Amino acid sequence: MITKSELKKIKSLKIKKNRQLYSLFVAEGKKNIQELVNNNFKIYKIFSLAGYKMFDSILINQNLMNQLSFLKNPSDVFGVFYIPKRANIINENLTIALDNVSDPGNLGNIIRICDWFGIKSLICSINTVDCYNPKVIQSSMGSISRVNCIYCDINDFLINSKKISYGTVLDGGSSIYSSSIRKDGILIFGNESNGISKKILNKLDFKITIPKYNINNGPDSLNISSAASIVLANYFKK
Amino acid sequence: MITKSELKKIKSLKIKKNRQLYSLFVAEGKKNIQELVNNNFKIYKIFSLAGYKMFDSILINQNLMNQLSFLKNPSDVFGVFYIPKRANIINENLTIALDNVSDPGNLGNIIRICDWFGIKSLICSINTVDCYNPKVIQSSMGSISRVNCIYCDINDFLINSKKISYGTVLDGGSSIYSSSIRKDGILIFGNESNGISKKILNKLDFKITIPKYNINNGPDSLNISSAASIVLANYFKK
Known part of the structure; x- marks a missing residue:
C-alpha cells in the first residue's frame, strides 16, 4: 500500500x-x-x-x-x-534545438520524432517545457528513454559549438526542398506562436521554410511537431 | 449577460x-x-x-x-x-480518410495539415472522434472552417467511390519514397494504437510505409499526425 x-x-x-x-x-x-x-x-x-x-x-x-x-x-x-543526471551532448550528424517550445504534447511528439530518426540529443532552451512533465512523458511514448533533452542557453550553445545554424521560419526562408543542410549543422525550431526568438533569429546562418501549398487560403502555419516531422523526413531521406 | x-x-x-x-x-x-x-x-x-x-x-x-x-x-x-449541414465531398485530386482516429488533438492537427495542403474534404470513419469536439476545434487552429469532415462508413465509401486505396502501415508496405500514389486515389490512416482496421486493411489496393531510420532501436511508430505530415509533404512535393 x-x-x-x-x-x-x-x-x-x-x-x-x-x-x-x-x-x-x-x-x-x-x-x-x-x-x-x-x-x-x-x-x-x-x-x-x-x-x-x-x-x-x-x-x-x-x-x-x-x-x-x-x-x-x-x-x-x-x-x-x-530523473537521471544531466547527460552530455552526443556529437551526432545533425543537432536539433528547440527555442521555447511550450506545449508538452508537442515536445513529447518531437522527442518521439527524434527517436524515429535516431537523434540521441535534443537541445532545449531554458524556457522550453520540462521534458519530465507528465504530458511530455506520455506523448513521447517511451522515446524519452532514448533521447537526452539538454536544457541550455541556445545562444551560448551556438557561440560555443560554432555549428552552422538553420532555423525554420514562415517567411523569407529558402525551401527545405532546395536547401542543403550540413551534416554537422544545428536545426532550430521555435515557439508555437512566436517562432524563433529575435536574438536567435538574428544569429542564424540560414533560414529555411516548408513551402505552403494552399497559397490562396489555408492556415498561417503548421503545428511545430508537423513541421519537425516534414523537415526531418526530408533531411533523412537523402 | x-x-x-x-x-x-x-x-x-x-x-x-x-x-x-x-x-x-x-x-x-x-x-x-x-x-x-x-x-x-x-x-x-x-x-x-x-x-x-x-x-x-x-x-x-x-x-x-x-x-x-x-x-x-x-x-x-x-x-x-x-454546426453546418453535412457538406458534400469535394472531388479532389487526393482523398484522405481516417479510420478510427481517437485523439482529438490528432484529428485537429490532421485537419490543419489537410488545410495546409489545400485538401477540402476529410473522410472520417463513424468511430473517429467528433470534429466539433472542443479539443479538435482548438488544435485545428481555424482550419476546421475550411476542411469538411465527412463521417461515413469507409468500407462503403471505398466500394462506392471505386478509388484506388492506399493505406499507411508499419510493416509490409512499400516505402512512401518509392510508391507512386494516383492523383485520384484515397489515402487512409488508421487508429493511434491499432492502425487500420482489419476489414479495411484487407480491402486496400496498396500498403505504404514510412521507412524507419533508427532501425536497431527507436519507437515502434510515429504519431499519426506526424505520419500524415510526412506522407502528404512527400506526395505534394512532386
Whole structure:
C-alpha cells in the first residue's frame, strides 16, 4: 500500500519544482515503463492493479490508482522514476534545438520524432517545457528513454559549438526542398506562436521554410511537431 | 449577460450528444472565431471580456469566462456556432480518410495539415472522434472552417467511390519514397494504437510505409499526425 504522505509526494510531481526537489518523475502505462527500464532508468516505485504486475510493483486497487494517476483514463501501471543526471551532448550528424517550445504534447511528439530518426540529443532552451512533465512523458511514448533533452542557453550553445545554424521560419526562408543542410549543422525550431526568438533569429546562418501549398487560403502555419516531422523526413531521406 | 440555463446549455456542448441535440459547437480564441466567421459559419453567440469585442459579442467578466471556457487558460473571446449541414465531398485530386482516429488533438492537427495542403474534404470513419469536439476545434487552429469532415462508413465509401486505396502501415508496405500514389486515389490512416482496421486493411489496393531510420532501436511508430505530415509533404512535393 501507500502512505498518505507518499501519495501527496507523488501527486506533487505534476509540478516541475517538486520534480526537481525530489529528482523524480512519473511515467504511466506498461509501454512507457518498460522502455524506461530497458534503457536503465532507475525505478523509485511502481504501482499496479491486480493482474498487471511489473518489476516488483506494489499492488494497489483501482480507487488508489485513480488518485495517483495524472491521466483522464488511468492506466494499469503507474511508475515513479529517478530523473537521471544531466547527460552530455552526443556529437551526432545533425543537432536539433528547440527555442521555447511550450506545449508538452508537442515536445513529447518531437522527442518521439527524434527517436524515429535516431537523434540521441535534443537541445532545449531554458524556457522550453520540462521534458519530465507528465504530458511530455506520455506523448513521447517511451522515446524519452532514448533521447537526452539538454536544457541550455541556445545562444551560448551556438557561440560555443560554432555549428552552422538553420532555423525554420514562415517567411523569407529558402525551401527545405532546395536547401542543403550540413551534416554537422544545428536545426532550430521555435515557439508555437512566436517562432524563433529575435536574438536567435538574428544569429542564424540560414533560414529555411516548408513551402505552403494552399497559397490562396489555408492556415498561417503548421503545428511545430508537423513541421519537425516534414523537415526531418526530408533531411533523412537523402 | 447570460442566464443560468444558457450557461448550462453551453457547458453541455463539451459532450457530442449535446452538440448534436442543439446543433451547436464551441470555438475559443480570436483566431478560431475570426476564421469561422470568414468562412461563413453562422454565429449563435459570442462572449468577450472588456476590450476584446468581436462581432456584437456579449460582454462578460473574467469569472463568467472561466465558467464558460473549456480551456485551462481561458481566452478573451468565447464563441458558440451552429454546426453546418453535412457538406458534400469535394472531388479532389487526393482523398484522405481516417479510420478510427481517437485523439482529438490528432484529428485537429490532421485537419490543419489537410488545410495546409489545400485538401477540402476529410473522410472520417463513424468511430473517429467528433470534429466539433472542443479539443479538435482548438488544435485545428481555424482550419476546421475550411476542411469538411465527412463521417461515413469507409468500407462503403471505398466500394462506392471505386478509388484506388492506399493505406499507411508499419510493416509490409512499400516505402512512401518509392510508391507512386494516383492523383485520384484515397489515402487512409488508421487508429493511434491499432492502425487500420482489419476489414479495411484487407480491402486496400496498396500498403505504404514510412521507412524507419533508427532501425536497431527507436519507437515502434510515429504519431499519426506526424505520419500524415510526412506522407502528404512527400506526395505534394512532386
